[in-house]
Amino acid sequence: MFDLLVKPSPAQKSFLEAVRAGMENYFATDRRRIDHALQVCRYARDLLTYIEADTVLTLTAAYLHDIGIHEAERKHGSSAGNWQELEGPPVAMALLSQLGAEDDLIEKVAEIVGNHHTPGAVDSPEFRILWDADALVNFAGGFATKTDGQIEAILHRHMVTEAGFRMARKRFLADQERQER
Ligand SMILES: [Fe+2]
Structure with missing residues (x-):
């Protein structure tokens, strides 16, 4: 890889x-x-x-x-x-x-x-990585009552790196695989 x-x-x-x-x-x-x-x-x-x-x-x-x-x-x-x-x-x-x-x-x-x-x-990749890494941890558990559509919208608004966004989708969207197809 x-x-x-x-x-x-x-x-x-x-x-x-x-x-x-x-x-x-x-x-x-x-x-x-x-x-x-x-x-x-x-x-x-x-x-x-x-x-x-x-x-x-x-x-x-x-x-x-x-x-x-x-x-x-x-x-x-x-x-x-x-x-x-x-x-x-x-x-x-x-x-x-x-x-x-x-x-x-x-x-x-x-x-x-x-x-x-x-x-x-702060306009730096290090800041953006920390931002998304923190979100990946903090969002865990907070999405239990949300639909995939709502989660997707939150991630769109919040995540600031493409890799972080993809990681979060994979982690938090229940039907992520179906949507990718
Ligand atoms: Fe934190």
Whole structure:
């Protein structure tokens, strides 16, 4: 199969491992958030096989995209997207600088984390991949009472990569095969 994923080098791999561990440490006993980040990261990796993008930036952003949620809840009593966007970047930046990440990566991750609830806020393939990977996880379970037509309309409106849209159709449309024929 045609595969656009640029495999991380051994050094990049261990950096990504450290980011994952840092995220897990930070969320501590909050298993739900850890699992969510890991699932989003898995979809992001799948999307990287279809979309040309920076592997390290995409996966780092996927691990850390919701990292502001605890501070949002603590300071503002809410996990609403705008509070997460405000509180996430400082936490992500601190974690990444502790790991010795380069400034350029830290800045770009912070930009994605700080905008990940705002449609089209960052014009980059890494942002679009995170957007669709997050949607692939978040839509799961939310479509139980919807018809295929309604689901299709939501996906049309929401998904921002062709690969993400196709993946979502495959995952969420009951009669997807019939429609493809
Ligand atoms: Fe998320």
